[in-house]
Amino acid sequence: MPQRLSFLGTNVPYEEARVVILGVPLERTTSWRGGQAQGPNAIRSASDSVEFFSPHFRKDVRAARIADLGDLDPYRSVEEILAEEEAEVERILRDGKVPVVLGGEHTVLVPAVRAARRLGALQLLALDAHSDLRDEYLGLKVCHATALRRAGELVENLVIVGARSFFGADLEEPWFATPTGFSERLRPDLPVWLSVDLDVLDPGLCPGVTNPEPGGLSWADFLGILRDLRRFRVLGMDLVELAPMWDPSGVSAVCAAKILIETIAALWV
Numbered sequence: 001m002p003q004r005l006s007f008l009g010t011n012v013p014y015e016e017a018r019v020v021i022l023g024v025p026l027e028r029t030t031s032w033r034g035g036q037a038q039g040p041n042a043i044r045s046a047s048d049s050v051e052f053f054s055p056h057f058r059k060d061v062r063a064a065r066i067a068d069l070g071d072l073d074p075y076r077s078v079e080e081i082l083a084e085e086e087a088e089v090e091r092i093l094r095d096g097k098v099p100v101v102l103g104g105e106h107t108v109l110v111p112a113v114r115a116a117r118r119l120g121a122l123q124l125l126a127l128d129a130h131s132d133l134r135d136e137y138l139g140l141k142v143c144h145a146t147a148l149r150r151a152g153e154l155v156e157n158l159v160i161v162g163a164r165s166f167f168g169a170d171l172e173e174p175w176f177a178t179p180t181g182f183s184e185r186l187r188p189d190l191p192v193w194l195s196v197d198l199d200v201l202d203p204g205l206c207p208g209v210t211n212p213e214p215g216g217l218s219w220a221d222f223l224g225i226l227r228d229l230r231r232f233r234v235l236g237m238d239l240v241e242l243a244p245m246w247d248p249s250g251v252s253a254v255c256a257a258k259i260l261i262e263t264i265a266a267l268w269v
């Protein structure tokens with residue numbers, strides 16, 4: 001039987017899955033060098049090289065019964081793609097499953113949060129080197145540079161970890177937290193949507209992103225965040241901004257695949 005490229009080679013049917021991967025290879029509002037459209041398949045390909053077992057959380061991620069729906073068709077208007085993503089994420093959540101959205105540019109966060117918010121009050125934990133808090137950018141209200149502003153408007157609480165790139169006024173916003181202090185800023189009574197922009201990691205560890213920023217999180221920082229996040233109910237996540245063309249060694253795609261495995265092991269097995 002010919003095999004389709006899928007995350008960890010998974011072929012669990014949707015009906016039996018707990019965790020559902022959805023690729024959204026959107027690359028339209030990128031402001032610099034781009035490359036995110038190839039992100040989802042680079043993650044799937046890199047996932048071939050890593051183990052199913054998380055030694056940190058002592059879990060085998062196959063127990064999460066992962067289905068991979070493949071990618072949405074990117075050859076349409078941005079509005080159509082984002083609307084289809086929103087409908088898909090809402091369907092996955094209403095079926096009692098965990099959506100994992102693979103970008104693509106950070107813009108894909110917004111329809112995912114809109115879908116999750118429709119099920120009830122919600123808070124957003126965003127790991128990102130950039131504040132992404134502009135109100136508009138190059139005339140666009142919904143784009144990668146406004147993603148956290150737009151998604152933040154939809155939720156009851158927003159916490160941003162790892163930010164180190166600001167345009168000025170955003171530095172005064174109250175949402176920034178450290179990797180060890182963020183959990184006190186999350187509300188214990190509200191479910192969480194987790195948004196991981198790969199550029200939150202230090203570019204020495206993970207260079208293959210569209211907008212790298214020096215001084216980022218270490219792998220130990222990231223695992224520490226997951227450990228603290230286990231106290232909360234996390235509904236789903238997105239993982240965005242992998243740009244394989246700037247990742248000649250392939251290590252960034254491996255980082256992305258490992259982020260998914262460790263997150264799934266920590267939260268959903």
Ligand SMILES: [Mn+2]
Pocket residue numbers: 128129130197199200211241
């Ligand atoms: Mn970013």
